[in-house]
Amino acid sequence: MIDKKWIGHELPASVLPIERSRLQFFAKAIGETDPVYTDVAAARDAGYPDLPAPPTFLFAAELDSGASEQLLADLQIPIAKLLHGEQGFSFHVAACAGDTVTVRSTISDIYDKKNGALEFVVKTARATNQHGELVAELRTVIVCRH
């Protein structure tokens, strides 16, 4: 069982500098062909200062930093038992290439179902930019199946 003492645990801040080349790679990986996501001129025509990060991109912050991996180690969840249960985003201001986004997560809940056969960890995060503005809120539910 995952120790419920981790409820309230704050993960170390993850700092993600948003780079054009990474966004272009991400667009390629998801098959995005809208030039707003790959061509700076098209992004500016659409009203963005630079290439916008697609809606789900900020999930990368805690993967790049290693915070996600450290959390799994702390909670003793092996990757063979790991599933992504839910993911949510609330959006406030756009994150674009040139911005630096900082994601700070807290473990907000841990619970189980089916007499412990499935354990759930809920992580909520705030993503802010270099101006201190709230960019997005993220909610992740990870599942450990036994």
Next chain:
Amino acid sequence: MNPPTFDSVQVGDALPPLQPPPVDRTTLALFAGASGDHNPIHIDIDVARRAGMPDVFAQGMLGMAWLGRLLTAWAPQSRLRRFDARFQGITHLGNAMRCSGTVVEKLEQAGERCVRIELLSANQFGQTKIVGEALVALP
């Protein structure tokens, strides 16, 4: 296609569906690199088999990113207020996903006129892999 407006959109309207190519290993490898999700279970068949899986399988966030493409192809991303997904099944190699969205409600939220959209990602066998919901503010 003109961008949708609050008045032009009706409950029951379907967003133009998105049908990415069937999931293959190259896509999973590229997404691992681009997304930062280096979990080898999605890219290394040996790791997947040791975990009891028949083969590698898609990252959940790849399927969610495709639903994101569905939304931003319909309305500019700057209008997207909320985007939630529940992963209901594993997306396997060869799965050809159909991503769809339906307007289910018109509402006002935080002083903005919005539509609530139900999202679905299902494979060619009709098996649901992701259900989701989005809130989009419309002019």
